[in-house]
Amino acid sequence: MDDPAMEDSDDAQLAVWRANLVLLTHEVGAAARLARMMTFSASYLKLMLAGQREFSEEFVRGVEAVTGLPSGWMDTPRAAGDIPDSARSAIDNESPRARFRGTAHPVRKKSVLRPPEPIFGQPAPSKRVEEEAFGAEAHRRLAHFRKLRDLAVQDVRRFERYLNHPPIELAAVRAKVEDVLAATDIDGHVHADLTGRLEQIEKHRHLLLRHVEKLQELLAQLGEGE
Secondary structure, three states: OOOHHHHHHHHHHHHHHHHHHHHHOOOOOHHHHHHHHOOOOHHHHHHHHOOOOOOOHHHHHHHHHHHOOOOOHHHOOOOHHHOOHHHHHHHHOOOOOOOOOOOOOOOOOOOOOOOOOOHHHOOOOOHHHHHHHHHHHHHHHHHHHHHHHHHHHHHHHHHHHHHHOOOOOHHHHHHHHHHHHHHOOOOHHHHHHHHHHHHHHHHHHHHHHHHHHHHHHHHHHOOOOO
16 A cells, blocks of 8 residues: 555655746746747646646656756746746747656556465466566557657647748748839730739738648647556
C-alpha cells in the first residue's frame, strides 16, 4: 500500500508547481505562447493550470529549460517579482531557450504489493510476467509515438513561422506588380486577372495559416489522453 505521507508530499509539490506555472502565464496570451514553446496545445496547458490535469516533474523541468529558469526554480513558492527578466522575455517573445521533447503525464507509481509466494515450490504463473512485458512494450510504443508526434509539431510550427514571416512580404510583391501595371497599357482583363491573383494569394495565405494552427493543435493533443 502506498505511503499516505508520501502521497501528501507529492500533492503539495504539485500544488507549488501549478501555482508557479500560473504565475508564469499570468499575462494575457502567455499561456498560449508557453504552450507553443513546449509544443503542447494551449487548451491542454489551460487544463493543467485549472487543476484538471496533473503533470510530471519532467514537464516542470522542461518549463525551466525552455524559459531559461534556473534548475529547481519551480520547486519553491514564488511571487511575480521572483521571475527573472530573461524568463519573462523568453515567454513574451516566444523564444524558447531549449527544446522540450518529453511528456506532461506523471509516471504512475509502481505498486509495492508482492505476488503470493508459490505453493510447495511450484513456479509462479507466467501470466503476470506476460502482462508486465506487454505493459513495457505498450509504454515503449507510446513513447516512440509521442517522440514522432512532437517532431511533427515542431516542423508544423516552423512552417507556421515561415508563413507569418516569409522571406519576401506580399506587400513588396504587390508593389512590384503595380509598378509593372503602371509602366504600360495592359488589357483590362489581364489587369483584373493580375490584381485578382494577388488578392487570392493573400486570402488563401490567411486560410492556410488557420489550417496550420489547427493541425498543430490536433497533433499536440494526440496521445495525451492515454
